[in-house]
Amino acid sequence: MAEQDEWEREFDHAWVNSAEHKEPSARARMLAARWKENPPEPAPFRADPDPVGPRRSSWVSTAVVLGCVAAVIVLLGYAQLRSPY
Incomplete structure (x- = not known):
């Protein structure tokens, strides 16, 4: 029973979430320091990468698969x- 109490005390998420101050992650600190000197360019949400060429018809793909x-x-x-057996 004592081990159960230690386990609950060690992983008490409610206590952790109620903390007044939460330290940012190492990545967040690194990006904040980098962006102070050199802020990133604005980019649209989920911007398309380079435009791709026209897609082939699904019928062409189907015909190729069925032919194979x-x-x-x-x-x-x-x-x-041809086999003798």
Whole structure:
């Protein structure tokens, strides 16, 4: 029972969250120091990277996949006909 109390005391999240002062993380401190001297450029929310070319039709992709599957089936059938067993 004493171990249970120590465990609860060690991981008392309510006590941690009620702290008056919360120290920022190391990354937050690093970025704050870096941005004091050199602030970042403004960027739109989830800006698109470089524009991509036009997409191919999904029918073209489907035809390519089905053609590959048909070729594999034909090759396997041919290999089975040629095998002596």
